Amino acid sequence: MTKMRLSPDGIEEATRLIDPAFLRTPQFRDSALSRALGRDIVVKVETLNPLRSFKGRGADLYMRWLTAENHVVCASAGNFGQAVAYAGRARSVPVTVFTAHDANPNKVTRIRELGAEVIQSGEDFDAAKEAARTYARTRRQCIFVEDGDEPLIAEGAGTIAVELAPLSLDTLLVPVGNGALISGIGCWTKARSPRTRVIGVCAAGAPAMATSWLTGEPEATGPVSTMADGIAVRVPVPTAVAWMREVVDDVLLVEEEDICLALRMVRDTLGLILEPSGAVGIAAALRHDLGTASLGTILTGSNFSDSLLEELAPDPARADGSGPVLPAH
Numbered sequence: 001m002t003k004m005r006l007s008p009d010g011i012e013e014a015t016r017l018i019d020p021a022f023l024r025t026p027q028f029r030d031s032a033l034s035r036a037l038g039r040d041i042v043v044k045v046e047t048l049n050p051l052r053s054f055k056g057r058g059a060d061l062y063m064r065w066l067t068a069e070n071h072v073v074c075a076s077a078g079n080f081g082q083a084v085a086y087a088g089r090a091r092s093v094p095v096t097v098f099t100a101h102d103a104n105p106n107k108v109t110r111i112r113e114l115g116a117e118v119i120q121s122g123e124d125f126d127a128a129k130e131a132a133r134t135y136a137r138t139r140r141q142c143i144f145v146e147d148g149d150e151p152l153i154a155e156g157a158g159t160i161a162v163e164l165a166p167l168s169l170d171t172l173l174v175p176v177g178n179g180a181l182i183s184g185i186g187c188w189t190k191a192r193s194p195r196t197r198v199i200g201v202c203a204a205g206a207p208a209m210a211t212s213w214l215t216g217e218p219e220a221t222g223p224v225s226t227m228a229d230g231i232a233v234r235v236p237v238p239t240a241v242a243w244m245r246e247v248v249d250d251v252l253l254v255e256e257e258d259i260c261l262a263l264r265m266v267r268d269t270l271g272l273i274l275e276p277s278g279a280v281g282i283a284a285a286l287r288h289d290l291g292t293a294s295l296g297t298i299l300t301g302s303n304f305s306d307s308l309l310e311e312l313a314p315d316p317a318r319a320d321g322s323g324p325v326l327p328a329h
Contacts, residue, residue: 010151014152021056022056027167033269042164042296051079051086053302054157054160056083057156059080059083061152062087062145063091072093072095072143073135074147075097075098075146076099076147077103078106078107085116089114094117095117099121100124104305106305124234126233126235150180158183162188165189170197171294172199172297173201173252173296173298174298176210177230177233182248186247198248200213200248204253206232206233206234208221209251210251213241213244216245220235226276228276230300254280255287258287263276264312273302274302278300285297
């Protein structure tokens with residue numbers, strides 16, 4: 001676990017090591033969703049696993065190299081913490097997860113149910129991460145693991161690209177939080193299918209990773225403002241920015257109204273309720289002219305908050321009580 005560069009061979013090896021519960025997730029074209037978007041699109045559904053997010057891939061790969069003598073400390077908006085807790089429980093490795101005080105309560109509860117200690121500290125995810133780093137530094141047995149800085153986690157996430165490869169897509173739209181997912185996907189894709197464009201998607205209210213990718217320098221922003229808590233990054237991880245610079249073709253921003261529309265569109269066509277960060281690829285397909293023939297995106301998670309259900313409820317102002325107008329199946 002001392003290497004810092006990502007390896008396509010390592011990603012391929014990961015497909016043989018990761019818990020099968022997280023591999024070979026559904027990927028398909030849906031005619032109703034494609035009609036609603038006005039373009040053909042493939043979705044890869046990373047919600048049908050024990051964690052309801054893609055994070056289990058990288059966490060499982062990383063944790064398999066640890067033992068019960070280790071004590072893993074991490075920070076999380078919720079999904080990464082669940083993944084580390086799940087993998088830690090499977091290997092009897094103790095886990096402590098730091099979250100912000102306002103973290104999604106459903107995610108916090110689930111982390112605890114998976115056997116990890118949860119410490120809530122700080123006003124946002126990045127403040128919680130600094131508290132976690134300090135905590136681990138002062139305890140000899142603790143290992144601090146940072147999503148976006150550990151190559152094995154990115155390589156585990158990169159196995160998604162291996163599974164999508166038979167579809168020969170022109171463009172992949174990938175949600176960008178700490179950058180591990182897009183870095184792993186980009187590493188394998190650029191090595192094995194260099195014609196495929198890898199495009200990241202950030203919330204406009206949390207643009208730090210997009211700005212940092214563009215300039216090549218990790219640039220923190222002020223407070224973030226987005227419903228997409230899974231990608232609400234204020235302080236970029238320098239390692240991930242460097243990885244992204246090598247393998248990402250572009251990074252796009254989407255507004256909150258785009259995310260809301262994407263969530264409703266996925267609900268009404270695929271019958272899936274995603275968390276906001278899981279829908280930003282669809283939001284980008286709605287907002288941006290991508291000029292490509294075949295397009296794919298990853299629906300990265302469905303660990304939504306209870307308040308999201310209210311956000312997605314039909315608009316009472318509409319006479320028919322419906323949501324956005326979508327084509328019939």
